Amino acid sequence: MSDIITEQATAAASGTAATEQFRSKQRTQAADVDTKRVDTLVSELLAAAHDIIRRHKVTYAEYDVLKSWLIQVGEDGEWPLFLDVWLEHVVEEVANENREGSKGTIEGPYYIPDAPILAAEATLPMRDGEEGTALLFQGQVRSVDGTPLSGATVEIWHADNDGYYSQFAPNLPEWNLRGTVVADDRGNFGIHTIEPAPYQIPTDGSCGRLIAAAGWHAWRPAHLHLKASAPGHQLITTQLYFKGGSHVADDIASAVKPELILDPGPAADGDGREVTYDFVLDKA
Numbered sequence: 424m425s426d427i428i429t430e431q432a433t434a435a436a437s438g439t440a441a442t443e444q445f446r447s448k449q450r451t452q453a454a455d456v457d458t459k460r461v462d463t464l465v466s467e468l469l470a471a472a473h474d475i476i477r478r479h480k481v482t483y484a485e486y487d488v489l490k491s492w493l494i495q496v497g498e499d500g501e502w503p504l505f506l507d508v509w510l511e512h513v514v515e516e517v518a519n520e521n522r523e524g525s526k527g528t529i530e531g532p533y534y535i536p537d538a539p540i541l542a543a544e545a546t547l548p549m550r551d552g553e554e555g556t557a558l559l560f561q562g563q564v565r566s567v568d569g570t571p572l573s574g575a576t577v578e579i580w581h582a583d584n585d586g587y588y589s590q591f592a593p594n595l596p597e598w599n600l601r602g603t604v605v606a607d608d609r610g611n612f613g614i615h616t617i618e619p620a621p622y623q624i625p626t627d628g629s630c631g632r633l634i635a636a637a638g639w640h641a642w643r644p645a646h647l648h649l650k651a652s653a654p655g656h657q658l659i660t661t662q663l664y665f666k667g668g669s670h671v672a673d674d675i676a677s678a679v680k681p682e683l684i685l686d687p688g689p690a691a692d693g694d695g696r697e698v699t700y701d702f703v704l705d706k707a
């Protein structure tokens with residue numbers, strides 16, 4: 424029997440990391456939201472809740488379960504997970520409704536900025552013998568008018584073959600399967616990695632308890648997370664999925680769009696699969 428103790432991934436550890444990561448972004452700018460808008464948004468949110476309570480005759484016992492659960496979500500550090508899984512997809516839809524270029528989708532809670540900078544053709548940081556089917560993800564970053572974008576970058580992060588993200592699960596090297604790829608002067612890039620696995624969002628915390636209580640499932644389809652950007656253009660945050668993969672049709676986070684489904688073929692070098700996907704960026 425191995426004397427190496429493998430630390431288990433837990434919702435609380437992952438949630439704590441996601442909460443700390445979100446705080447470090449300092450994206451919350453409460454002072455920029457005016458009083459009238461706060462009044463409108465919060466009043467309408469509460470009115471919707473009041474309506475649900477009346478229509479479904481919510482009991483004190485149910486109210487107390489809700490209160491207890493809400494307290495526990497905070498203690499588990501799972502607010503980033505809860506919000507990104509069940510609300511972010513609509514925020515993203517509204518934010519990007521006028522884009523002409525590539526479709527975006529949710530960022531999710533597992534992005535970390537400033538991943539290692541890599542050349543236009545590169546292999547993501549990975550362990551020796553990293554498990555999983557080899558994948559070459561290649562393409563070009565262009566403007567909506569078709570111009571190849573010199574100076575473009577493609578940030579990529581994804582789960583490993585067991586469905587875990589570096590910096591959020593134990594026992595994974597820092598920056599494993601994460602990188603910032605600088606495209607060449609024609610916007611071209613080629614990223615060698617492995618195919619990520621589908622994964623369940625953590626099931627041992629408050630979000631998992633909600634899923635079990637409601638009789639839902641916790642699965643996300645396998646996906647690559649990406650951010651593509653270039654000078655003078657709007658950054659796009661997106662995810663790409665794999666045709667025929669499990670849970671492409673019933674993603675717990677409702678983040679799949681038809682335009683975001685890849686269909687890789689056999690790799691030209693005979694090792695695994697490869698796929699081409701071009702990013703089209705709107706002008707800033």
Ligand SMILES: [Fe+2]
Pocket residue numbers: 531533582643646648
């Ligand atoms: Fe993900």
